Amino acid sequence: MKINWFSPLPPAKTDIAQYTMRVLPAFSNYCEIELWTDQLIYDSAINRDFKVNSYQLGNIPWKKINQGDLNVYHIGNNPDFHGPIWQVSCKCPGIVVLHDLRLQHFFAALYTNSEDRDGYLANMQYYYGEECEQIVERFWQGQLSTEFMGANYPLTPLALKNSLAVVTHSLSAFKHLRQENEKPVSFIPLPYPNTSRSKSSPKQQQFHQLVIFGYLGANRCLDLILEALASFSLKESFRLDIYGEVANKDLITSKINKLALANMVKLHGFVEEDTLEIALKRADLAFNLRYPTMGEASGSQLRIWSHALASLVTRIGWYEELPENTVGFVRVNHEIEDIHRHLKEFLNNPEMYKTMGENGQLWLQTNHDPNLYAKSFLEFAQIIQDSNCGSTQEYFVGRLSIELALWSNENSSDLELERITQTLLFF
Numbered sequence: 035m036k037i038n039w040f041s042p043l044p045p046a047k048t049d050i051a052q053y054t055m056r057v058l059p060a061f062s063n064y065c066e067i068e069l070w071t072d073q074l075i076y077d078s079a080i081n082r083d084f085k086v087n088s089y090q091l092g093n094i095p096w097k098k099i100n101q102g103d104l105n106v107y108h109i110g111n112n113p114d115f116h117g118p119i120w121q122v123s124c125k126c127p128g129i130v131v132l133h134d135l136r137l138q139h140f141f142a143a144l145y146t147n148s149e150d151r152d153g154y155l156a157n158m159q160y161y162y163g164e165e166c167e168q169i170v171e172r173f174w175q176g177q178l179s180t181e182f183m184g185a186n187y188p189l190t191p192l193a194l195k196n197s198l199a200v201v202t203h204s205l206s207a208f209k210h211l212r213q214e215n216e217k218p219v220s221f222i223p224l225p226y227p228n229t230s231r232s233k234s235s236p237k238q239q240q241f242h243q244l245v246i247f248g249y250l251g252a253n254r255c256l257d258l259i260l261e262a263l264a265s266f267s268l269k270e271s272f273r274l275d276i277y278g279e280v281a282n283k284d285l286i287t288s289k290i291n292k293l294a295l296a297n298m299v300k301l302h303g304f305v306e307e308d309t310l311e312i313a314l315k316r317a318d319l320a321f322n323l324r325y326p327t328m329g330e331a332s333g334s335q336l337r338i339w340s341h342a343l344a345s346l347v348t349r350i351g352w353y354e355e356l357p358e359n360t361v362g363f364v365r366v367n368h369e370i371e372d373i374h375r376h377l378k379e380f381l382n383n384p385e386m387y388k389t390m391g392e393n394g395q396l397w398l399q400t401n402h403d404p405n406l407y408a409k410s411f412l413e414f415a416q417i418i419q420d421s422n423c424g425s426t427q428e429y430f431v432g433r434l435s436i437e438l439a440l441w442s443n444e445n446s447s448d449l450e451l452e453r454i455t456q457t458l459l460f461f
Contacts, residue, residue: 135329203331225407226336327351
């Protein structure tokens with residue numbers, strides 16, 4: 035099977051780019067795979083092992099794309115990384131890999147950036163009824179938050195409107211999609227290589243190292259983490275390193291200063307992979323809170339586990355599915371209280387959290403193997419290809435017939451147009 039793989043590529047600042055690099059070696063063992071990107075800059079080293087094709091929305095090489103057996107489109111919540119991918123998927127069917135279940139953030143930003151209120155309204159009304167016009171107007175005027183819209187109008191079906199099937203990395207997302215979506219859905223746990231990293235030897239220092247990393251939007255609860263640390267009676271026992279892009283950096287910097295945490299908290303910004311790996315190796319406890327959740331599985335959590343590192347997570351969505359002995363749970367609306375409890379328990383019983391990290395690493399090795407992921411994915415892809423090859427051909431026949439009708443002789447019959455279309459498809 036030859037697969038066209040549409041995904042962000044490094045150095046794009048998204049873990050989905052890293053996910054692609056983590057799974058490509060496994061996929062290449064079982065199929066022919068070509069990468070497709072609209073990025074003007076990507077890591078040229080990728081070309082050594084994989085074929086990389088470039089495209090732009092105004093100049094898509096459809097002939098080359100159609101030489102593949104199946105297209106795979108990776109859709110997440112950042113329009114910069116996934117906007118063009120979604121637009122290609124709307125024109126050519128394939129399997130959509132949903133990295134987020136709620137995609138209101140993605141579509142709201144996409145339509146806002148293009149100032150296309152009418153297009154946004156049309157899609158909202160199509161999926162949620164004519165009565166949502168006032169909701170859209172209030173949102174467009176800034177009276178309603180994207181979080182409110184995402185919770186009540188996720189717009190996930192819009193991402194799947196031309197898909198053949200869907201792959202999700204979360205069991206809860208799978209159950210939801212299976213009920214709400216008529217297309218085939220597969221749940222395959224998010225993969226991560228079994229690197230079996232061990233924690234570094236205990237350090238002779240007076241404080242314990244906390245860490246948080248990734249794209250740190252409002253749902254990462256960074257403000258609550260800072261408040262919890264500032265109000266913890268033994269806060270001098272800890273230091274917090276923050277790696278990644280902070281969506282509201284000025285506000286967070288101001289809050290760090292206001293809470294008198296400048297000597298305990300450091301903002302590092304986006305760093306290279308090697309730097310982040312060293313930081314995780316040295317860390318004692320990680321924060322990986324998510325609220326509200328977009329329904330996603332967490333590549334960050336898999337990376338944390340790869341270092342046998344204990345972490346605190348919100349008991350919601352994909353995280354709620356995790357075994358009790360692999361993470362420290364934090365309840366929604368009780369974040370500060372629960373963070374305090376975990377920090378106190380960590381100081382009193384660090385071995386318990388060391389074991390938690392080791393349990394997480396074992397869970398990672400058992401359930402998130404890239405080779406098993408690739409095999410399961412391709413088995414599902416083969417079923418979809420076999421069951422849809424006829425319907426996909428009919429789709430293109432219909433599209434080409436419509437286009438041909440625009441310039442063909444008005445006396446041409448529908449049958450003649452279809453024969454011409456079939457001939458074009460054959461060649």
